[in-house]
Amino acid sequence: MKLLKLVPDHTNLDFMRWRNLALILSLIATAASIAFTFYRGLNLGVDFVGGQLIRVTFAQPIDVEQLRSRVDGMHLGEASIQEFGGPKTFQIRLPKPAGGEAATNAASTQVKQLIITDYPGARIDAVETVSGKVSEELAEDSAKAIVFAMVGIALYIWFRFEWQFGVGALLTLAHDVAMTLGFFAFTRLQVDLNVVAAFLTIVGYSLNDTVVIYDRIRENLRKYRKMAILPLLNLSLNETLARTVVTSLTVLIALGVLMAIGPEVIFGLAIAIFLGVLIGTYSSIYISAPVLVWLGIQPDSFLKTEDKDAPEAQPA
Amino acid sequence: MLDFPRWKVWLVSLVVILGIFFSIPSLIAGTELAGRWPAWLPHYKINLGLDLAGGSHLLLEADAQDAQKQRLQSMEDSVTTELRRDPHIDIGDISTAGGRLSFMVRDPTQIDAGVERMRRLTQPVALTGNRDWDVQVVDSTRIVMTPTPSGSAQSLKDAMGVARDVVRRRIDPGGTKEITVITEGGNRILVQVPGVEDPDALKKLIGQTARLEFKLVDLSANPQDIQQGRAPPGSQVLPMADGTGFMAVKRRVMVSGDQLTDAKQSFDQDGRPDIDITFNTAGARRFGRVTQENVNKPFAIILDDKILSAPNINEPILGGRAQITGNFTVQSAHDLAVSLASGKLPVKLNVIEERTVGPDLGKDSIHKGVIASAIGTLLVILFMLVTYGRFGVYATVALIVNAFLILGIMALFNATLTLPGIAGFILTIGAAVDANVLINERIREEIRRGRRLIDAVETGYHEAFRAIFDANVTHVISAGIMAYFGSGPVRGFAVVLMIGVVTSVFTAVYFTRMLVALWIHRTRPRVLHI
Numbered sequence: 088m089k090l091l092k093l094v095p096d097h098t099n100l101d102f103m104r105w106r107n108l109a110l111i112l113s114l115i116a117t118a119a120s121i122a123f124t125f126y127r128g129l130n131l132g133v134d135f136v137g138g139q140l141i142r143v144t145f146a147q148p149i150d151v152e153q154l155r156s157r158v159d160g161m162h163l164g165e166a167s168i169q170e171f172g173g174p175k176t177f178q179i180r181l182p183k184p185a186g187g188e189a190a191t192n193a194a195s196t197q198v199k200q201l202i203i204t205d206y207p208g209a210r211i212d213a214v215e216t217v218s219g220k221v222s223e224e225l226a227e228d229s230a231k232a233i234v235f236a237m238v239g240i241a242l243y244i245w246f247r248f249e250w251q252f253g254v255g256a257l258l259t260l261a262h263d264v265a266m267t268l269g270f271f272a273f274t275r276l277q278v279d280l281n282v283v284a285a286f287l288t289i290v291g292y293s294l295n296d297t298v299v300i301y302d303r304i305r306e307n308l309r310k311y312r313k314m315a316i317l318p319l320l321n322l323s324l325n326e327t328l329a330r331t332v333v334t335s336l337t338v339l340i341a342l343g344v345l346m347a348i349g350p351e352v353i354f355g356l357a358i359a360i361f362l363g364v365l366i367g368t369y370s371s372i373y374i375s376a377p378v379l380v381w382l383g384i385q386p387d388s389f390l391k392t393e394d395k396d397a398p399e400a401q402p403a
Numbered sequence: 404m405l406d407f408p409r410w411k412v413w414l415v416s417l418v419v420i421l422g423i424f425f426s427i428p429s430l431i432a433g434t435e436l437a438g439r440w441p442a443w444l445p446h447y448k449i450n451l452g453l454d455l456a457g458g459s460h461l462l463l464e465a466d467a468q469d470a471q472k473q474r475l476q477s478m479e480d481s482v483t484t485e486l487r488r489d490p491h492i493d494i495g496d497i498s499t500a501g502g503r504l505s506f507m508v509r510d511p512t513q514i515d516a517g518v519e520r521m522r523r524l525t526q527p528v529a530l531t532g533n534r535d536w537d538v539q540v541v542d543s544t545r546i547v548m549t550p551t552p553s554g555s556a557q558s559l560k561d562a563m564g565v566a567r568d569v570v571r572r573r574i575d576p577g578g579t580k581e582i583t584v585i586t587e588g589g590n591r592i593l594v595q596v597p598g599v600e601d602p603d604a605l606k607k608l609i610g611q612t613a614r615l616e617f618k619l620v621d622l623s624a625n626p627q628d629i630q631q632g633r634a635p636p637g638s639q640v641l642p643m644a645d646g647t648g649f650m651a652v653k654r655r656v657m658v659s660g661d662q663l664t665d666a667k668q669s670f671d672q673d674g675r676p677d678i679d680i681t682f683n684t685a686g687a688r689r690f691g692r693v694t695q696e697n698v699n700k701p702f703a704i705i706l707d708d709k710i711l712s713a714p715n716i717n718e719p720i721l722g723g724r725a726q727i728t729g730n731f732t733v734q735s736a737h738d739l740a741v742s743l744a745s746g747k748l749p750v751k752l753n754v755i756e757e758r759t760v761g762p763d764l765g766k767d768s769i770h771k772g773v774i775a776s777a778i779g780t781l782l783v784i785l786f787m788l789v790t791y792g793r794f795g796v797y798a799t800v801a802l803i804v805n806a807f808l809i810l811g812i813m814a815l816f817n818a819t820l821t822l823p824g825i826a827g828f829i830l831t832i833g834a835a836v837d838a839n840v841l842i843n844e845r846i847r848e849e850i851r852r853g854r855r856l857i858d859a860v861e862t863g864y865h866e867a868f869r870a871i872f873d874a875n876v877t878h879v880i881s882a883g884i885m886a887y888f889g890s891g892p893v894r895g896f897a898v899v900l901m902i903g904v905v906t907s908v909f910t911a912v913y914f915t916r917m918l919v920a921l922w923i924h925r926t927r928p929r930v931l932h933i
Contacts (some may be wrong), residue, residue, distance in 0.1 A: 090932065091789045096851055120512040142764070195757075196603050212764040214602065221462065226891075232888035236881045243880060247873055282825050282883060284893040288900070289883030292834065295874045299841065302870035330844040333790060334837040337783050341833030344779035347825060350768040352454070353826050360830060 093336070094329040102324045102372055103317045109373040117262055120269020127272050127303070132279035133215055135229070137183040137222035139195045146208030151177070157201060163214040165196045172351030177391070183219055229283040233264065236290045244294075244301070252301050255378035259370045259385045263293045266366045267359055275354055285359035292338070292360070293367025296321060296331055297375040300398065303327050312386045319386070320376045335368045407920045415917055417806050418909075422840025426810035430483050447814040452821030455769050457458070457762030459605060462755050463570070465563060465590040469612075469751035473552060474558055475499040478536070480656060481524055482506070491519050497654070503549040511544055519657065521546055526551045559590060563747035567592055572745035573608050583867070592752065602759045604738075612707045612751050613700060613742035615727075617690070620701040620713050624651035624848040644709040645730050652703045652710070657693045662686025666743035668736040678727040680743065695719040704729070706723035706739070728762075770827035782808070789834055791843050794933050797918045798839035801910040805835050808906040809899065818853050818902075821895030831903030838911035841867040847853030847933055856931045857923065864916055871912060875904045 133140045135249040151168060154177070164182040171178040180193055196216055217225070237260045244254025267289060270279055271345050303323040311319060340363060376394045429449040431437050436760050436767045440446070479499060508517045517524040518538055525536040528551070535554025539547045550558075562874045564590050570592060573586045583595040596605060621638040634651045642649050664683040682690055694702075694716050704712045704727050710727035724863040731739070784802065787795040809828065814822065846863030854862060878900060886898035922928075 090792050093790075096847075111475075116881040144764075164767045199603075210761060210763060212757040212761045214757065216754070218755040220464075221756045232884050233890075235539050236884045239880045243876060244873075245735065259847065263724075280893050281892070284823055284889065284896045287881045287885045288830065288896075291900075292830075294877050295837065296835070298874045298877060299870045302873065304865070313930070327844075328847065329847070333786075333840045333844070334834075337786055337840070338833035339834050340782045340786060341779040341829050343780065345775045345829050348778070349775035349826070349829075350771045350822060352768060353822055356823055356826050359548045360826075 091144055091166070092329070093332050098325050098328055099321075100325060100328070101321055103321050103377065103380075106373065106377040110377065113262060113370070114332050116269075117265050120265045120272070122271045122275055123272040124265075127275075129268070130275045131226075132277045133180065133217045133222070134280045135222050135226040135278065137217050138216075139181040139183070140213070141179045141181075141195060141198055141202075142171060142176065142212040143179065143202055143206075143213075144173075144210045145206055146175075146261055147209075148174050149177075149206065154179075157205065157235075158198060161197055161201065172354075175220065176351075183222075225280065229280070233283070233290065236287050237261070240290060240294055244298070248301055248305060249384070251379055251382040251384045253304075254382060255301075259297050259367075259374045260290055260294060262370050262374050263289055263363055263366045264365060267363050271359070272398045276358070278357060280289050281353055281356040282359050285356040285363070288360050289363030289367065290292040291361050293370065296335070296368055296371030298372050299330060300327050300375060304376070308384075308386050314386065316380055316384065316386070320379065324372055324376060325342055326357060327343050330367060331371070335364055341357045355373075407924075412917060412921070413797065415914060419808070419914070422804065422808035422811035422906075424811070425814045426807045427811055427815045436519065438616070438672050447817065448720050449810065449813045450697070450817060450819040451765075451769075452819045452824065452892055453595060453758070453765075454760050454822045454892050455764040455820065456597050457760050458595065459602040460756075460758040461553070461594040461596075461602075461606065461609070462587075463594065463609065464755045465559060465566070465750040466751040466753055467559075467590070470559055470749075471550070471555070472499070472500060473562075473614075473750060473765050474555070475504055475674075478504050478524070479550060479654075479793075480530065481627065481662055483655065484832050485520055485524060490516070493522070504546055505541070505545055505547040507545050507751075514540060514543065514546070515545055517652060521548060528557045528738050528753065559750070563590065563592065564782040565746075565749045566752060569746050570594060570609055570624070573741055576745065578740055581731045589719040591755075598762055602757065606754055606757070608738055608742065609752060610754070611739075611742050613660065613745075613794075614707050614737070614747045615663070615743055616705040617657040617659070618655065618705060619657060619693075619697060620705050621651040621653050622700070623841045639704060641703070641710050642713050644706065650703060650710055650713060653704070658686050658690045659684065660711040660743055660747055662689070663743060668733065668740045671726060675728070676731040676733045677729075678723055678731070678736050678740045682723040682725070682726060684723070687721075689724065690723065690778060691719060691721040692726040695721075763796075768822050768825075771915070772822065774826065774827050776832070780832050782835060783832060791931050793837070793922075794843050794846070794919070797915045798836055798843070798911070800918065801839065801915045802832060802835060804914060805903075805906050806832065808910065810904050812902050812906065813899070819895050821892040822901070823896035824899045827896040827899035827903065831900065831907060834878075834905035835903065835911055838867075838871045838907060839915060841871055841911070842915070843933060850931060850933070859931065860919060860923070864912070868912060871908065875908055876902045 155166070158168065158179060162202050167180045169178045169180075170176065173350060179198060181198065195216055199214070202211065240260065241253045241257035244256040257308055262288060266316070267286065271282070286381070300323060303326055304320065307319050307323050312320075342357050342361040346354060346361060349357060415916050425445070425447050426448050428437075428440055431440065432448060461815060476499065479497060482504065483497070486494055492518075493509040494506045495509055497504070509515050518540060523537045525534045525538065527533070528535050531553045533551050533553045535551055536559060537549045537551055539549070541547050542566045553571070560805075567584055567586050571582070574580070574594065575582050579596060583593065585593050586595050594609070600614050605643050621635060624638060629640055629649050629651050632649070637654055638651045640649050640651050662685060663680050667679045669677055669679040671677045686708070698716050698719060700715050701713045701715050704711045711727060714728060780802070784799045787798045789795070791798065807833065842863050845867045846859050849859035849862045850856070882897045882900040882904070886894050886901065889897055
């Protein structure tokens with residue numbers, strides 16, 4: 088049986104030749120993402136701004152405008168009504184009322200009553216009520232978690248490799264997270280707790296490729312001490328390219344299926360990780376590796392520690 | 404390195420078999436096969452999170468102001484009770500305004516004795532060296548008692564413990580349901596109830612403090628004063644529960660809900676719903692004495708500072724039983740009976756977060772999640788087979804074993820599977836093969852470099868392991884942080900990721916190496932098709 092080889096043997100692409108162009112593109116894309124995130128803002132779910140969410144599956148297709156005017160008629164603040172996964176499933180979102188906790192609970196009860204009386208056979212799938220206090224805490228915890236995870240992983244990479252690699256990992260992570268945020272700001276997809284879980288996963292998984300490539304760079308730095316840094320990076324990237332492609336594909340296949348036919352509630356989580364893996368594959372090649380050049384990594388960067396730890400280490 | 408002694412093979416096989424064994428009860432749960440699982444075998448099972456099983460998650464927070472108020476009130480009760488004892492100290496102008504309890508001692512010569520007896524009412528707070536109240540004399544006639552911060556903290560802690568038990572009794576009077584009621588962060592209680600149809604009923608049950616008091620109606624009060632909220636000394640103005648106005652009642656509590664032993668919903672002689680209550684011995688004696696002394700006067704039945712009704716005492720009530728009447732429906736009478744029987748909440752609880760998922764949506768999610776997992780896994784397997792041939796088969800076997808191990812370990816620890824957890828499962832499947840990809844690509848590389856077969860395989864496993872290890876540590880870091888900061892469903896995701904990292908290193912590295920070693924040992928191949 089002939090086995091599939093997505094990347095032919097002895098591939099020798101000059102990745103580093105395009106590194107400055109890629110850097111400019113990355114910078115533009117990152118700046119655009121950050122600008123989008125700030126200017127347009129994220130579509131934050133009730134988890135982070137407080138309020139109420141009611142998910143309903145109606146027995147038959149309904150007139151959305153009529154439902155909208157009925158909900159508006161209750162004067163519970165600016166309600167938003169969106170289709171969710173199918174023509175009969177809707178998500179009704181209410182802002183948090185001024186009247187404190189008791190008022191919040193009353194609002195969801197009122198809307199539920201309306202649906203039960205006006206739409207026989209409708210099924211209330213889910214109700215979420217998050218008070219202002221809890222949503223602030225969740226937002227703070229989420230932001231902290233993402234930052235801690237990024238810094239924690241960068242520190243680990245520093246500890247296992249060299250400081251240049253740690254900085255490279257941190258920049259790669261910042262790039263990946265910023266791009267994914269920009270995507271969410273651009274598409275107005277709702278950001279809820281699940282999406283934050285996805286961001287943390289991206290922080291872990293998008294670095295997968297980077298770690299593998301760094302490992303190979305370190306190995307080659309020890310092996311070919313006389314080689315200039317750019318050809319060495321190219322060599323390392325080419326040697327690991329087959330693995331990069333195959334792994335990214337398997338993860339993307341698994342997540343693509345989840346996105347296409349999985350439960351609607353975790354669509355945001357699936358698409359965020361999907362995107363993160365895609366971006367992470369790119370950035371492991373065009374951010375993680377070139378950063379090492381700019382930070383002046385040298386073939387002897389590993390020599391000093393190596394000499395101390397294992398004086399008899401021989402180059403291959 | 405490719406030398407696998409027999410005992411290692413047995414050990415690895417044992418782990419794999421145990422993983423499959425422990426995952427079976429979770430896999431057959433809910434099907435007819437579940438009944439066939441022998442009773443004498445262990446029944447470790449994965450819990451389904453509320454987002455999959457359906458149910459309500461409520462986060463309750465103590466109302467700090469109310470806690471303060473209740474504490475002041477109970478101190479006021481203790482003070483009046485204490486000073487009525489012999490030697491009696493006559494006091495007046497008692498007030499709880501400004502977050503402290505203050506009262507006037509009518510006979511200035513008794514002030515020192517009064518302070519001494521007040522000090523005895525206070526308690527030392529453990530480990531702080533402070534007492535829970537400060538007792539001071541102001542203007543040489545008033546005693547002012549101020550709660551200390553450490554006293555307030557301690558009393559809130561105690562109150563939360565009691566509140567947790569009360570909440571549990573109210574939601575589950577029979578103690579039969581699988582509910583979770585735990586205190587969180589000092590002033591919060593997390594309640595999780597699977598399969599709730601109507602979360603509003605649940606909230607109503609928890610939302611009521613259910614502080615029941617019987618007080619005499621103050622008939623001397625001027626109706627105009629009552630409308631303006633002014634009551635004669637020793638009395639207070641309270642609103643009627645049905646919103647029809649106000650009434651003045653004596654501050655002194657005749658009997659309170661603390662002295663109940665039981666409460667049941669019932670009907671009065673006209674067929675209207677009411678609540679039958681039974682007092683304990685002390686309560687019954689007291690209620691009997693007060694009703695005896697006040698025949699033909701009205702008394703107020705007060706719930707959470709609202710007057711439910713104010714019936715006339717037609718005759719002394721001596722048997723320790725009474726009825727609470729008011730504007731009840733059968734449901735509201737039943738709810739109140741449950742609340743009274745479970746005791747009053749020592750502090751008012753506000754719902755600050757609610758998440759309810761209907762059981763149908765949960766089933767739907769499981770169904771879609773399982774199908775997506777199955778198809779995703781199949782595609783990944785297919786991809787591995789066409790890419791790596793024999794080594795793809797090994798990776799596939801490792802993948803399947805990995806799936807069982809994750810489920811088995813989750814069952815063993817009674818972990819909770821949530822909807823994001825299913826996503827974590829799929830992600831783990833996708834990422835677990837990464838280790839095999841790394842190994843297999845490295846073997847290909849080493850063969851291209853002209854190494855002999857066994858040498859290439861050994862180098863492949865050896866060199867790939869470093870990157871596999873580092874990559875997995877980064878996953879553990881992010882999953883660990885997720886588990887620490889995340890709540891409910893997200894934590895479920897993190898748990899699956901962490902277990903998946905550990906099992907995938909075992910299956911993808913150790914288990915496949917064993918398969919490869921056994922193959923090489925058996926067939927002594929000279930060429931490697933990879």
